[in-house]
Amino acid sequence: MTSKATRGRQEVEMKKLQKESSRQVTFSKRRNGLFKKASEICLPCGANIGIIVFSPKGKPFIFGHPNIETILDQLYDECEEALEKLKEEKKKRIEHTKEAMKNKGEFWWDEAIDDNMGLEELEAYLKAIEELRNNVARKANESMMCDVVADSGGYFDFGIAADAFNFDHCPSHDFGAAGQL
């Protein structure tokens, strides 16, 4: 207790911290804070959250409730649904236009449908992605990645290089997520 002035929380400056060392320390502290906040949303509110953080040096840290794969799958499902809806909207629009032109006695040719073709493609892409990434996720978990983290407050740090064979600390996630999604 020598100095008294420059202690305690400072106002959060929204500019890049210049000192490499304090940037690293601040990063760790705030990342912990972020993950804690996330865990304070998941259970009390019944939400699912996935967080992917790349450190200043590019090291990845993952938080996931119930786990990151579920979140990514949910995201892709959401995209798929959105595209499906858009596709239907476009179809209806085209039908509508077609109908209107017929009624006005104008010619109709199917080239306009091309506008819709890109979307069919997209759907196929999304299906392929889902299949593929399910395979990868399963295999990756089986063979090396252990698991990322449940929202138990902990998180998984892809310890790559030399410890690729370390399988210790594989938490199982048992949050039932009482079914409101």
Added chain:
Amino acid sequence: MTSKATRGRQEVEMKKLQKESSRQVTFSKRRNGLFKKASEICLPCGANIGIIVFSPKGKPFIFGHPNIETILDQLYDECEEALEKLKEEKKKRIEHTKEAMKNKGEFWWDEAIDDNMGLEELEAYLKAIEELRNNVARKANESMMCDVVADSGGYFDFGIAADAFNFDHCPSHDFGAAGQL
């Protein structure tokens, strides 16, 4: 200013909030807090963060710096790298074993290499994923999703149903991320 007792911040109880209404309100407030915290890490620390939140009702909210696609790509790259490293380790191990057995005058047959085949497959899967999802991301951005959000504190709420044709508010992200990843 009628009552004075039960106001202000309560201790964060780690159990599911029972009242549907306050669960929704609490979710919104804390989600905002979470995204703010994230933005207080990105710029000052030079980190990249992606957050995917599914509300109690399954509605998705995205935060991304510089944007969610970059984060997902980085994640897949990381996985790919990790698997590559693991593959090499396994190969070396097998070579080592092979060598040792030869030196001991025992027989060697190549069945053990099968242990390595799953990994080659995995690599192919990952390559396919990357290609496919790059296509999807590009097409989706072009055709409907506008963009998710930079870490400017805002975030994108997949407004699906009826507003699939609303293309307003498409922020461009211009954080150069001064290259420490």
Added chain:
DNA sequence: AACACTATTGTTAGAGC
């Protein structure tokens, strides 16, 4: 439903080990 207020608790920067 969404904002303003505010008592209270939570978070955290820097210091000291």
Added chain:
DNA sequence: AGCTCTAACAATAGTGT
């Protein structure tokens, strides 16, 4: 590097409007 401490500042639950 990682930990504890703690002054200062931030976040937020409940209330009001």
